[in-house]
Amino acid sequence: MIAEFFKLGVNPGERLSPVQWMSRHVVVPHSARNTQFDSTTAQWMNEPIEEIAKDTNDEIIICAPVGSGKTTLFEALLAWIISENPGPTLVTGQTDKTAKQWAESRLGPMLEAIPSVAKLFPKDRHQKRKTEILFPHMPLFIGGANLTSLQEKSIRWAIADEVWRWKRGMLEEFRRRTHDRWNARRILVSQGGEEGDDFHDAEDLCEKREFSWQCLCGEVHPWDFKNIAFDRETDANGAMLWDRVAKSARLVCPTCSHEYMDDPRIRRALSSGSRYTVTSHGAPGRIAFHYDASAVWWIPWGSLAVEWVKADLDRKAGDTEAMKQFIQKRNARRWTVQGTGATSAEVLACRKDYLRGACPIEPVAITLSADVGQDTSHWTTMAFSENGDSYVLDYGTVTGIDDMIQIAQSQKFKTPDGREVTPIGGLLDSGFNANAVYRACYLSGNFFFPAKGSGANFGSISESVLKEYPTMPLYTVNEFASKVSLFIDRIAKRKSPFLFFPKDSSEEFLSAFMGQKIIVSKKGRKEWRSVAGDHFADSVRLNYACAQQLRKAGAIEFK
Ligand SMILES: [Zn+2]
Numbered sequence: 001m002i003a004e005f006f007k008l009g010v011n012p013g014e015r016l017s018p019v020q021w022m023s024r025h026v027v028v029p030h031s032a033r034n035t036q037f038d039s040t041t042a043q044w045m046n047e048p049i050e051e052i053a054k055d056t057n058d059e060i061i062i063c064a065p066v067g068s069g070k071t072t073l074f075e076a077l078l079a080w081i082i083s084e085n086p087g088p089t090l091v092t093g094q095t096d097k098t099a100k101q102w103a104e105s106r107l108g109p110m111l112e113a114i115p116s117v118a119k120l121f122p123k124d125r126h127q128k129r130k131t132e133i134l135f136p137h138m139p140l141f142i143g144g145a146n147l148t149s150l151q152e153k154s155i156r157w158a159i160a161d162e163v164w165r166w167k168r169g170m171l172e173e174f175r176r177r178t179h180d181r182w183n184a185r186r187i188l189v190s191q192g193g194e195e196g197d198d199f200h201d202a203e204d205l206c207e208k209r210e211f212s213w214q215c216l217c218g219e220v221h222p223w224d225f226k227n228i229a230f231d232r233e234t235d236a237n238g239a240m241l242w243d244r245v246a247k248s249a250r251l252v253c254p255t256c257s258h259e260y261m262d263d264p265r266i267r268r269a270l271s272s273g274s275r276y277t278v279t280s281h282g283a284p285g286r287i288a289f290h291y292d293a294s295a296v297w298w299i300p301w302g303s304l305a306v307e308w309v310k311a312d313l314d315r316k317a318g319d320t321e322a323m324k325q326f327i328q329k330r331n332a333r334r335w336t337v338q339g340t341g342a343t344s345a346e347v348l349a350c351r352k353d354y355l356r357g358a359c360p361i362e363p364v365a366i367t368l369s370a371d372v373g374q375d376t377s378h379w380t381t382m383a384f385s386e387n388g389d390s391y392v393l394d395y396g397t398v399t400g401i402d403d404m405i406q407i408a409q410s411q412k413f414k415t416p417d418g419r420e421v422t423p424i425g426g427l428l429d430s431g432f433n434a435n436a437v438y439r440a441c442y443l444s445g446n447f448f449f450p451a452k453g454s455g456a457n458f459g460s461i462s463e464s465v466l467k468e469y470p471t472m473p474l475y476t477v478n479e480f481a482s483k484v485s486l487f488i489d490r491i492a493k494r495k496s497p498f499l500f501f502p503k504d505s506s507e508e509f510l511s512a513f514m515g516q517k518i519i520v521s522k523k524g525r526k527e528w529r530s531v532a533g534d535h536f537a538d539s540v541r542l543n544y545a546c547a548q549q550l551r552k553a554g555a556i557e558f559k
Helices: 002-007 018-025 043-052 070-084 096-112 170-176 198-204 242-247 264-272 301-316 321-330 344-348 403-410 434-443 479-492 507-511 535-552
Strands: 059-063 089-093 132-134 139-144 157-161 185-190 207-214 220-222 250-252 259-261 275-280 286-290 365-372 377-384 390-398 426-429 448-454 461-465 473-478 499-502 518-520 526-528
Touching (some): 018 070, 043 264, 043 286, 070 096, 070 157, 070 185, 089 096, 096 139, 170 185, 185 198, 259 264, 301 321, 344 479, 365 403, 377 403, 390 403, 403 434, 403 448, 426 535, 473 535, 479 499, 479 535
Parallel strands (some): 059 286, 089 139, 157 185, 207 286, 426 448
Antiparallel strands (some): 250 259, 377 390, 518 526
């Protein structure tokens, strides 16, 4: 026995903290940075690990940016549990498939590479399946967040991954597995999700701790991308100078304005000297840790800045998806849709001092799109300014969808400088009568393209190819996100870039934007309630989708 201890390099009776134990024993065969677990690599993990080990805690949450070593945390933690603090353990990922893949490709090889864990593996290979390892002293279950995996088991160590993607109610099912054990621990790890999801509701019950850095002036500040400064410059043609954005990134102290260069040694030194600070109190035994990607020293601040500016340009073009991803995956914070719709007064306030049929600006593009219905199709023509503001120039209805080609030819406007401007393209909604719309788009000769709405709760616009018309793309527009952008950001909040209507807009036109509201379905899903007679609003959303596509294709650029 003693000989075995010496062989393993452990002194009998020595009590190591979990982080010390991991540093001594854990090997990470697949890691890009270290093959040996190193407690100085990801400092932001050390305090959470020590809290996880304390029997006085019930639930530990780590809200972490992607690529910050959280999978390594799970693996090191499991090794420590199996070797040092055994008890029935459940690891729950998003799906059975992802959990199984991870167990097979990463966890298994890693556990077998650690002598003190490998010697505990069951001799009988039937006790060792991909989703279940029955060690002689404890079972380890691995599965997805579903009722089958979370069925009747009494668990001491319950570990949950990517909780933001779990179906509502699964977290409570997961918690139930630990109810009859006084020393049970639940560990929830995830990137940011959405306001009101189970993960962030759990986080809000906790004492919150923020990973914070200390400036030379002595002040301690939570790591926050907001403190990364950078220069945003464009060339003479309005194109962003990305190199300038990346090279100018630096960390600025909000107290003394001292600037820290974006150098890996500086980033690592600041991260090493960081510690958690309590920012709000919560229920006893529940702690939520959070850190921002700017604390993760191997991610250059310059690349975060470039990513953010790109997301901001998309947002200005009416596409919030990249910003949502940045907030969830880089800031590791929840995405919040603030507001639930637009009031009638807010719709009326969009009217500006120009008449229908006039173009009050020098536009970078004019688009014409239509919502196609059974008897009537509703169209709008919109002009976009160089900063992304949008102006409805004209609107109307047609009975036959092929009539849209005549409308496109008739739309001509004079700008304040006296230029004549015309629409350069548009989208026709193919959700109702797909074949007629495809045909009309085909006949328009690359002026109109078909688009349909999608009920997905992610993404903005995607492109697919039509079998019947192999040269014509079909666009799929995320309805929920595009309605948030139109009704909440542009109309209710008057967020830049703005939307303007002509001052003589008709009641029929304006009412299409009224009564729009987000409701919560029986399944707990947020959705826009359906509003009769909102076709003009749909055609405006299609114009935004069109402008986004033109931007992606490099045909127009917003500042
Ligand atoms: Zn300072």
